[in-house]
Every structure is written in structure tokens, then in C-alpha cells.
């Protein structure tokens with residue numbers, strides 16, 4: 001705490017430190033117009049909100065690969081710049097899906113428009129007995145398997161705001177019910193992604209309805225309540241998804257076999273199935289701005305005559321919005337040894353300055369700000385560019401697991417997500433459009449990142465997890481394991 005205070009004081013007492021001519025040259029290709037060019041294309045309506053999988057996502061992938069080609073970077077995928085990942089897209093057909101709940105002489109029927117799938121599966125159920133299971137938090141005890149097996153479960157549970165709560169809800173499926181029906185919006189639409197070859201146990205379907213009448217109806221279920229259901233089998237469609245990976249080999253004979261990953265997710269959430277007016281979620285700040293940051297860094301480092309000592313890896317991920325799929329895929333299929341990967345700077349929400357909590361111009365933050373020495377690197381770089389690096393009292397810790405840095409951190413690689421804002425007015429809404437980005441500010445933010453990366457890449461001391469921060473403890477453990485195994 002004191003250390004950070006001293007740095008902040010130093011920053012305010014002295015004017016920006018001068019850059020060396022080599023640093024000036026490195027930063028000069030990063031301009032507001034370069035960033036605007038990338039974001040306005042990636043977030044255009046033509047790409048349909050870059051859902052995973054979709055044609056729009058594939059077009060974005062081609063665009064990113066084309067830029068890497070233009071910068072003359074080395075491809076590091078299995079198919080040029082593409083790291084191909086075999087997935088199965090599981091779709092639950094709405095046609096033929098019927099659920100009827102009968103209690104006290106009244107019935108409630110599922111309405112197809114208000115149904116989402118939380119777990120896909122098939123079921124033909126006639127007059128099944130109904131058991132109500134209420135979960136208030138992740139520690140709520142579940143009923144015995146004998147009380148649930150073969151029955152229709154009506155699950156009463158709050159919206160899952162954490163992975164633990166999501167797992168808790170899904171654990172009801174392991175008790176062997178015939179079907180689980182629940183309220184609230186917690187599904188994944190009618191499609192889900194799954195890695196090909198992943199063996200999934202045959203599970204019953206979990207159907208989520210947004211119909212408010214469902215909640216009222218299930219408040220007073222009688223003991224003789226029954227459920228009829230027809231849930232058609234899910235349709236499985238094999239898809240090839242792509243991470244896009246390019247490298248700039250390091251210049252130092254000893255350090256070039258160490259890697260710094262500069263990453264962002266290029267997918268977004270596609271087109272909403274309901275809502276008035278514009279339903280196309282452009283995803284300009286989330287996360288075309290992060291991709292534009294990776295591209296601008298790739299361009300500036302590839303043009304620089306002073307090549308960094310360590311190897312830089314520029315990578316963009318698919319499927320973040322569906323659950324960190326692209327980064328998890330890379331984490332389990334790394335192209336470069338994780339033990340030699342000294343850091344990952346992931347970029348999100350780099351463009352908007354109109355954060356819900358106020359103006360963020362001139363400031364840069366990160367998740368896990370003080371989990372690693374990377375926060376210090378941003379602070380130092382910001383002194384030269386006039387950008388103040390800061391830790392958000394709640395969000396810097398709370399958002400650590402909410403982006404792709406988590407996938408690398410789990411393996412022990414020091415990994416943070418750098419951002420300008422956390423939540424902004426159009427977050428995950430159609431209004432997240434490229435015109436709303438603060439480009440002159442973004443130019444300074446990305447230059448700050450370039451400077452931080454350049455210094456890390458030329459520093460023979462490795463990036464470290466902060467051993468004095470209890471929140472980083474499990475990552476320190478993972479780091480030790482990673483380095484003892486190699």
C-alpha cells in the first residue's frame with residue numbers, strides 16, 4: 001500500500017519523463033486513426049456481433065491474420081496464423097419442445113419464446129412426480145438422490161453470478177432427475193459449445209424459462225403436482241474455431257526462448273434474440289478495442305528497428321463470451337512452453353472513457369493490479385506517457401476471473417487484463433459502437449502499454465507474482481509447480 005502511495009506521489013511531482021529516440025520511434029505508429037480503422041471494421045454491422053461460431057467471427061479472424069501478414073510477423077498456428085480448435089456446437093431445437101406442469105387443477109405450459117437451455121439433453125416424460133429444490137447459495141445442502149431420481153425438479157435458485165454458483169445449480173443434474181426446470185435468465189440461448197472429443201456424461205436437460213408466471217405458479221405446488229415433457233434431442237454440429245497467433249522473435253540469444261503473450265478476445269455476443277429496435281451487439285469496446293490494441297502493438301514492434309530481447313506473441317481468442325473457450329484451449333494446447341512464458345498482458349475495454357462510475361480519461365487499470373509486478377510496469381510506463389495507472393478498490397480483484405488472463409494464470413503464468421474502464425453504459429448492448437470510443441485517449445493508453453511491454457521484453461528479470469498478496473497465493477503455487485515440472 002505504502003509503495004503504491006510513494007509511486008503515485010512521485011508521478012504527481014514530476015513531469016513526464018522523456019522517452020529515448022528508440023522509444024519515440026516505437027510509439028509513433030500507434031495513432032488514434034490506426035485504432036479507429038481497426039475498431040470501426042471489427043465492430044461494424046457487417047460482422048453481426050462476432051458470435052462464436054459465426055461467419056462474422058470468421059471474417060474478423062481473416063482480418064486479424066491479414067494484418068499480421070502485413071506486418072511480416074511469423075505465423076504460429078497449425079494453419080498459418082490460425083490455431084485450429086475442433087469444437088461441437090450443441091443446439092437444442094425449440095420445435096417439438098413441450099413442458100406442461102399440472103398442480104391443483106391448473107396448468108403452466110412452457111412458451112418456446114421464453115425458453116433457454118442451461119444443459120442440453122433429451123427427455124420424454126409422462127406424469128412425472130415433481131420435487132421442488134431451493135438453493136440460496138453455493139453452500140445450500142442438496143436433497144438425497146433417492147428423493148430426486150427420476151423426478152421432475154423445479155429448481156428455485158438465484159441468478160448465478162459466479163462460477164461456483166453455476167456449478168452448484170448444475171450439480172442438481174447429478175442427482176439423476178428426469179428433467180430440471182428453472183426460472184430466470186441463466187441459460188446460454190439454445191446453443192452451447194463443447195470441445196470435440198470431450199466425453200460428456202449423459203445428463204438430463206435443464207430448461208430455463210423467463211416466463212414470470214412460472215415463478216408464481218411454482219410458489220404453491222401441491223404434493224400431487226405432475227410434469228409432462230417432450231425435449232427433442234440436441235443437434236450436434238462440428239465447428240472449427242480459431243485462435244490467431246503471430247510472433248516477433250526476440251533478438252537476444254538467451255532471452256529469445258522466453259515469451260510475452262499480448263492477447264485479446266475477438267468474439268462478442270452476436271445478435272440478441274429479443275429486444276426492441278437494434279439488436280446487433282457490435283462489441284466495439286468489448287472487445288474490438290482489445291484486438292485493436294494487440295494489432296497496434298504488433299505493428300509498432302514489427303516496424304521498430306530496436307527489436308526486443310524476448311519473443312513477443314500476439315494472439316486473439318475466440319469464444320471468450322461463451323466462457324473463456326479460446327484462452328482455455330490455448331492454455332491446454334500451448335504453442336510455446338508455459339514455463340517459458342514469462343507474462344500475459346490481456347486487453348479489454350481499452351477505448352471507452354465513460355465508465356459507469358465516471359470519466360476514466362488519462363487512467364489505466366488492470367485486473368489483478370497488485371497480483372504481479374506487471375502493475376508496476378504499467379505505473380512506470382505511465383510516468384513517461386502521462387497516464388496514471390491505478391488499482392480499482394473492488395473491480396481490480398473482482399474482475400480477475402472474468403477474462404482470458406484467468407486461463408493462463410491458472411497454469412501459473414503471471415497474467416492480468418489491462419483495461420481503461422470496467423463497466424460502461426452500453427456493456428453487452430447494441431449501443432457498444434465504434435463511434436463512442438475516445439480515440440485520442442486510447443492512443444495514449446496503447447502507447448503506455450507498448451512502453452511497458454518494451455521494457456519487460458528487454459529486462460532480464462522475469463515478471464513475478466506478488467508473494468505478499470494472499471489473493472495471488474494459489475497462482476504463486478501454480479507458478480512453482482510449472483517451474484518445478486520443467
Ligand SMILES: [Zn+2]
Pocket residue numbers: 265286287320348
Ligand atoms: Zn470482453
